[in-house]
Amino acid sequence: MRIDxxxxxxxxxxxxxxxxxxxxxxxxxxVHPGGVVTFVVDRNINYTNVCLNRCRxxxxxxxxxxxxxxxxxxxxxxxxxxxxxxxxxxQILLQGGLHPELDLSFYTGMLRSIKREFDIHVHGLSPPEIxxxxxxxxMTIGKTLQALKEAGLDSIPGGGAEILSDRVRExxxxxxxxxxxxxxxxxxxxxxxxxxxxxxxxxxxxxxxDIIEHLDAVRTLQDRTGGFTAFIPWSFQPGNTELARxxxxxxxxxxxxxxxxxxxxxxxxAMSRLYLDNIRNIQASWVTQGLKMAQVxxxxxxxDFGSTMIEENVVRAAGVSHMVSSEDIVNAIRRAGFSPxxxxxxxxxxxxxxxKPPAA
Amino acid sequence: xxxxxLKQKILAAERVSSEExxxxxxxxxxxxxxxxxxxxAERKNGRxxxxxxxxxxxPTNICINRCRxxxxxxxxxxEGAFELSVDEILEKMEDSPEGIRxxxxxxxxxxxxxxxxxxxLLQALKGRFPGIHIKAFTAVEVDYLSRISGLGLSETLxxxxxSGLDAMPGGGAEIFAEGVRxxxxxxxISAQRWLEVHRTAHLCGIRTNATMLYGxxxxxxxxxxxxxxxxxxxxxxxxxxxxxxxSYHPRNTDIGGLYPSGLDDLKTIAVSRIVxxxxxxxxxxxxxxxxxxxxxxxxxxxxxxxxxxxxxRITHAAGAMTGEGLAKxxxxxxxxxxxxxxxxRDAFYEAVKVHA
Numbered sequence: 001m002r003i004d005x006x007x008x009x010x011x012x013x014x015x016x017x018x019x020x021x022x023x024x025x026x027x028x029x030x031v032h033p034g035g036v037v038t039f040v041v042d043r044n045i046n047y048t049n050v051c052l053n054r055c056r057x058x059x060x061x062x063x064x065x066x067x068x069x070x071x072x073x074x075x076x077x078x079x080x081x082x083x084x085x086x087x088x089x090x091q092i093l094l095q096g097g098l099h100p101e102l103d104l105s106f107y108t109g110m111l112r113s114i115k116r117e118f119d120i121h122v123h124g125l126s127p128p129e130i131x132x133x134x135x136x137x138x139m140t141i142g143k144t145l146q147a148l149k150e151a152g153l154d155s156i157p158g159g160g161a162e163i164l165s166d167r168v169r170e171x172x173x174x175x176x177x178x179x180x181x182x183x184x185x186x187x188x189x190x191x192x193x194x195x196x197x198x199x200x201x202x203x204x205x206x207x208x209x210d211i212i213e214h215l216d217a218v219r220t221l222q223d224r225t226g227g228f229t230a231f232i233p234w235s236f237q238p239g240n241t242e243l244a245r246x247x248x249x250x251x252x253x254x255x256x257x258x259x260x261x262x263x264x265x266x267x268x269x270a271m272s273r274l275y276l277d278n279i280r281n282i283q284a285s286w287v288t289q290g291l292k293m294a295q296v297x298x299x300x301x302x303x304d305f306g307s308t309m310i311e312e313n314v315v316r317a318a319g320v321s322h323m324v325s326s327e328d329i330v331n332a333i334r335r336a337g338f339s340p341x342x343x344x345x346x347x348x349x350x351x352x353x354x355x356k357p358p359a360a
Numbered sequence: 361x362x363x364x365x366l367k368q369k370i371l372a373a374e375r376v377s378s379e380e381x382x383x384x385x386x387x388x389x390x391x392x393x394x395x396x397x398x399x400x401a402e403r404k405n406g407r408x409x410x411x412x413x414x415x416x417x418x419p420t421n422i423c424i425n426r427c428r429x430x431x432x433x434x435x436x437x438x439e440g441a442f443e444l445s446v447d448e449i450l451e452k453m454e455d456s457p458e459g460i461r462x463x464x465x466x467x468x469x470x471x472x473x474x475x476x477x478x479x480x481l482l483q484a485l486k487g488r489f490p491g492i493h494i495k496a497f498t499a500v501e502v503d504y505l506s507r508i509s510g511l512g513l514s515e516t517l518x519x520x521x522x523s524g525l526d527a528m529p530g531g532g533a534e535i536f537a538e539g540v541r542x543x544x545x546x547x548x549i550s551a552q553r554w555l556e557v558h559r560t561a562h563l564c565g566i567r568t569n570a571t572m573l574y575g576x577x578x579x580x581x582x583x584x585x586x587x588x589x590x591x592x593x594x595x596x597x598x599x600x601x602x603x604x605x606x607s608y609h610p611r612n613t614d615i616g617g618l619y620p621s622g623l624d625d626l627k628t629i630a631v632s633r634i635v636x637x638x639x640x641x642x643x644x645x646x647x648x649x650x651x652x653x654x655x656x657x658x659x660x661x662x663x664x665x666x667x668x669x670x671x672x673r674i675t676h677a678a679g680a681m682t683g684e685g686l687a688k689x690x691x692x693x694x695x696x697x698x699x700x701x702x703x704x705r706d707a708f709y710e711a712v713k714v715h716a
Binding site: 016017018019022025261262263264265266289290291293294295296299331332335336 | 388390391392394395398618619620621622623624625626649650651652653655656659693694697698699
């Protein structure tokens with residue numbers, strides 16, 4: 001039976017975490033009975049760090065006139081992709097910022113050149129970027145998506161969702177697209193045959209009801225389109241961000257910005273698995289939680305370890321860095337008692353690793 | 361699936377057998393295990409979760425033992441070897457933030473420092489910082505001090521106590537199981553000797569902690585044996601304060617291998633809480649587990665996360681991925697978010713301040 005919003009809010013607030021975890025674990029087992037935990041080998045490529053949005057929770061962006069501003073040239077981009085393929089990678093996660101001078105032709109050009117040169121899946125351009133490109137080019141979202149798809153865009157990451165509640169977005173990222181716009185881009189993308197993931201960044205200034213509102217918005221859209229392949233909750237990392245430097249607002253104590261704790265993370269993760277009964281895959285975020293917590297997450301609703309993240313600039317800019325190889329990930333999954341499998345972007349298993357019982 | 365009879369037994373505060381302890385380790389139902397351990401913890405400590413404002417001091421990393429799982433020790437003259445004088449240690453202490461209640465002192469088995477150095481160190485610390493408890497010297501060090509001083513164990517311990525020693529840490533227990541211990545740390549004192557040092561300390565009125573290093577070469581049965589031997593000694597003396605399972609760190613050691621999983625860490629905390637029914641406290645040592653996992657461990661039977669820990673060096677030498685100190689505010693925040701009441705304690709678990 002489907003959980004309604006009020007029940008979800010009540011569960012999220014007051015159900016014992018271990019009980020919530022047990023229910024999420026059972027829900028995960030029902031969808032993935034084989035005990036396989038997947039991961040993708042990919043590289044996060046940030047084609048630019050220039051961004052007009054200047055989100056207060058972001059430590060990565062630079063203004064166009066900053067000495068640290070960059071746009072990757074083709075040679076560097078290709079080198080990164082070559083390395084990815086050499087390391088067994090099947091996809092690149094291509095994201096950047098809202099650059100004031102890059103329009104549709106830049107993106108279609110970049111996508112075409114990648115596809116000409118390489119056989120690799122391009123998972124790229126989150127909804128804020130797509131809206132920015134559409135506006136820059138004076139085109140509709142639908143036409144823009146169509147053009148990007150034709151040029152080689154295979155799927156869209158769920159970034160920029162943050163919390164799908166405009167009250168929260170007003171504080172966090174006042175210049176970023178509204179919740180309805182994020183959802184509208186995803187809906188059009190799904191209708192155009194472009195699958196996507198969905199994310200949620202929690203642990204900043206939202207309340208419990210905002211988290212449930214977010215889950216509900218994602219579930220409702222998924223009912224209509226079925227285009228989300230996975231849901232990825234991750235926690236706000238306050239290091240080096242404007243929010244952390246200047247506080248949320250005058251008079252709001254700093255402790256309100258303490259990062260979401262592990263207990264909060266598991267609670268959100270478990271609730272995500274339980275509420276999103278129409279999304280098959282829930283990712284553990286080892287990048288923000290570390291490998292040990294990601295292992296624990298596998299018993300609190302998660303069935304996927306996300307990506308090996310050959311390069312991750314954005315979270316690292318906020319002061320979080322866990323150096324991890326594919327082998328570490330395979331071992332971590334095994335040690336948690338699951339069978340590791342490398343997957344493609346659409347969660348098809350492409351390489352199954354031998355399971356090993358957890359040592360002890 | 362943990363059987364109902366076993367569940368009821370645990371909830372009725374009946375003692376579990378070694379077979380039952382193994383069943384708990386081998387069971388896959390981590391959520392129920394956590395709930396059972398949490399119920400035991402609540403019976404012992406209510407909603408309280410403890411932390412201490414403390415610092416570490418390692419007088420030397422020069423050690424004649426050179427255990428294969430240790431990345432901290434050096435031989436005399438080797439690059440990176442260090443030894444601190446009493447004055448240098450006092451200076452370090454002066455630099456500590458205010459409010460410190462406990463200093464944790466452990467170091468290598470130095471080949472030629474005399475027993476008097478250790479007595480002088482304790483006396484100097486007590487003289488200068490009378491309000492700070494000194495928790496110092498593992499059983500391995502105490503055994504060594506008794507050998508270099510030519511005194512018996514009791515005399516050694518009583519001399520240390522008279523000079524200012526308040527309590528002893530639980531290190532050096534590693535894993536008691538004979539075969540594994542021989543492969544892990546052949547130079548180290550035997551399990552029997554470790555237990556004897558602690559028994560003697562308890563008889564001398566010195567309270568101690570106990571540890572278990574897990575996740576390297578041992579089996580679940582070895583872990584159970586370890587816990588049961590501690591439980592037995594505690595029945596006899598009642599001198600243990602806290603049990604601290606130590607999660608193995610493979611980096612820079614001769615044994616190598618993998619980190620135990622986060623699930624294994626939680627399981628070990630939980631089974632320890634259930635089996636050690638005569639221990640008041642189970643510590644989720646955040647330096648070893650990371651602050652995230654330590655916090656989760658508070659829901660799996662732990663009631664203590666150790667301290668703010670200024671200057672931890674031993675675990676960091678073996679690839680600890682944690683920071684080297686946690687601020688008091690962070691500590692309080694983590695505990696609160698786990699739904700517990702943060703209690704700042706001293707070395708004897710007396711409440712210094714309840715942060716309700």
